Amino acid sequence: MTSNSSSSVSSMEQRLLPIEFLILGGGVAGLCSAITLTRAGHQVTLLERDSDITETRGAVGCRLPPNMTKFLSRWGMEDKLSKLASTSRTLYLVQFESGDILGKHVWQEEVLKETGGDYICMHYSTLRKLLFETALENGATILQNSVIQSISVNPGVRPSLELTTGQKFEADVLIGADGASSIARRAVVGQDLQSTFLGMVLYNVVVSGEEMMSDSELAELLEHDTSYSWLGNGRGACGFPMLRKGCDNGEKDYTLTIWIPYDNNPEDGWNHFVETSTLLRDIGDCDKKLRKLASLASSVIRIPISESPELEDWVHEDGHLLLVGDAAHAFFPGSLQAISIAAGDAAALGRIFQHLHHESQIESLLWGFEEIRQKRVSQMREAEMTFLSSMTMPNGPAQEARDARIKRRYELGLNALDNSDGSGPGQWDSVKDTFGYDAEDEADDWWMKWGKLKERAEFVEAVSPGFVIEVNQEASVSSAL
Numbered sequence: 001m002t003s004n005s006s007s008s009v010s011s012m013e014q015r016l017l018p019i020e021f022l023i024l025g026g027g028v029a030g031l032c033s034a035i036t037l038t039r040a041g042h043q044v045t046l047l048e049r050d051s052d053i054t055e056t057r058g059a060v061g062c063r064l065p066p067n068m069t070k071f072l073s074r075w076g077m078e079d080k081l082s083k084l085a086s087t088s089r090t091l092y093l094v095q096f097e098s099g100d101i102l103g104k105h106v107w108q109e110e111v112l113k114e115t116g117g118d119y120i121c122m123h124y125s126t127l128r129k130l131l132f133e134t135a136l137e138n139g140a141t142i143l144q145n146s147v148i149q150s151i152s153v154n155p156g157v158r159p160s161l162e163l164t165t166g167q168k169f170e171a172d173v174l175i176g177a178d179g180a181s182s183i184a185r186r187a188v189v190g191q192d193l194q195s196t197f198l199g200m201v202l203y204n205v206v207v208s209g210e211e212m213m214s215d216s217e218l219a220e221l222l223e224h225d226t227s228y229s230w231l232g233n234g235r236g237a238c239g240f241p242m243l244r245k246g247c248d249n250g251e252k253d254y255t256l257t258i259w260i261p262y263d264n265n266p267e268d269g270w271n272h273f274v275e276t277s278t279l280l281r282d283i284g285d286c287d288k289k290l291r292k293l294a295s296l297a298s299s300v301i302r303i304p305i306s307e308s309p310e311l312e313d314w315v316h317e318d319g320h321l322l323l324v325g326d327a328a329h330a331f332f333p334g335s336l337q338a339i340s341i342a343a344g345d346a347a348a349l350g351r352i353f354q355h356l357h358h359e360s361q362i363e364s365l366l367w368g369f370e371e372i373r374q375k376r377v378s379q380m381r382e383a384e385m386t387f388l389s390s391m392t393m394p395n396g397p398a399q400e401a402r403d404a405r406i407k408r409r410y411e412l413g414l415n416a417l418d419n420s421d422g423s424g425p426g427q428w429d430s431v432k433d434t435f436g437y438d439a440e441d442e443a444d445d446w447w448m449k450w451g452k453l454k455e456r457a458e459f460v461e462a463v464s465p466g467f468v469i470e471v472n473q474e475a476s477v478s479s480a481l
């Protein structure tokens with residue numbers, strides 16, 4: 001290498017090249033991406049069809065595991081979260097039909113501390129409002145009431161989109177964060193995706209805390225912040241407390257998510273409210289406590305459970321359009337990891353785009369993002385489907401073995417979700433892969449191993465055409481810089 005090129009190489013340790021991002025959709029994936037990309041120093045405009053992001057119709061509570069809350073703290077939301085979210089350390093596993101206790105799990109503080117985050121519950125609407133306000137504070141422009149109608153991605157020109165009003169926007173990169181019925185995904189894949197109805201619906205229920213307080217058995221759930229998982233014959237449910245939306249005096253409501261078998265796809269959605277009587281009819285005979293809770297529902301929505309196929313590509317082959325969140329990889333509704341994976345996408349995206357120094361890098365950074373996230377998301381989707389199947393396992397030998405295993409641990413005073421019988425590795429082992437995972441660390445590793453080398457290869461090619469540095473994961477780097 002000539003001294004000339006080596007001085008050029010050192011000069012590539014440049015500052016960030018700020019570019020324009022257009023984010024399509026203001027759910028968790030879109031808002032978190034707005035936060036991370038502005039934190040990285042880029043210009044962000046987000047377009048959302050809802051007229052008021054701070055009020056999400058049909059929302060219930062959500063559980064945020066440590067692999068998400070660690071980001072919210074890093075992104076400056078820790079103090080606000082401590083006022084808006086509650087913790088629930090004790091989880092009972094209960095037989096859906098009889099109400100018999102099968103087991104108990106207590107999340108230990110030291111285990112959660114090791115993961116770098118916390119396990120919290122909050123109203124989804126409160127979370128979305130917090131993300132919206134944080135994105136604005138970071139300098140993102142957010143345009144509500146903006147319905148995207150079409151997207152145009154062609155080689156050599158900036159990608160663009162058009163709203164239903166006819167207004168047009170373009171940017172250096174489009175981020176498709178427009179959810180499970182994404183039009184950005186249609187642009188990437190070239191057609192609508194067919195998802196498969198799994199013969200089940202999710203009832204999402206908010207139970208009025210005021211009503212619960214007048215029943216001593218139910219009041220206890222709020223007073224002790226107790227969560228429940230009901231394991232039934234082809235059905236299942238989760239319940240957890242959350243601070244009431246818009247209340248700052250510590251008052252709580254309770255969220256129930258109930259999975260019930262269903263013959264026909266009802267084609268409802270997050271905005272489809274049904275009567276409490278419909279829910280009570282469909283849950284049938286069940287634990288008296290669960291039925292009592294369901295009968296106090298202040299709102300009930302019903303969503304079909306479907307599985308969408310995995311996409312081969314999240315990046316448009318002709319230009320700078322990337323899919324994130326449910327647009328790239330929808331999780332089934334009510335899944336614990338749907339929200340945290342959307343935030344993990346944003347975390348990795350922001351971290352990777354911290355390293356943008358030259359326009360020619362954009363494409364490889366987008367593909368780098370896909371490479372990091374696809375494997376992880378695929379593992380988590382599989383884990384979540386396994387969890388749903390296990391919770392709703394039909395009665396039979398496998399269910400009996402599952403219940404016997406949980407009961408044995410309960411009798412021995414052991415945590416239900418640990419994978420040891422007391423002699424093995426213990427709780428940390430079972431949660432470190434899920435809760436200890438850090439998408440920002442993974443993005444940093446990718447940058448150190450591959451991104452940096454690719455950047456050097458592209459840079460050297462630009463200043464010294466013909467000087468070959470080959471970078472790929474199977475082969476190696478075939479030149480020394």
Ligand SMILES: Cc1cc2nc3c(=O)[nH]c(=O)nc-3n(C[C@H](O)[C@H](O)[C@H](O)COP(=O)(O)OP(=O)(O)OC[C@H]3O[C@@H](n4cnc5c(N)ncnc54)[C@H](O)[C@@H]3O)c2cc1C
Pocket residue numbers: 024025026027028029030047048049050056057058059060061062063124125146147148149177178179180181182183270271324325326327331334338339342
């Ligand atoms: C209305 C609603 C309520 C929800 N409530 C809960 C809840 O209470 N608890 C829970 O755990 N999960 C909830 N979820 C699901 C959860 O948000 C997602 O599964 C997960 O967070 C992944 O988020 P996402 O940002 O990828 O997708 P989404 O949350 O679906 O966000 C996509 C966003 O894109 C917008 N959008 C879509 N198409 C267009 C368009 N053409 N033009 C402009 N904007 C568009 C949508 O309005 C939406 O805000 C809810 C989702 C929705 C849509």
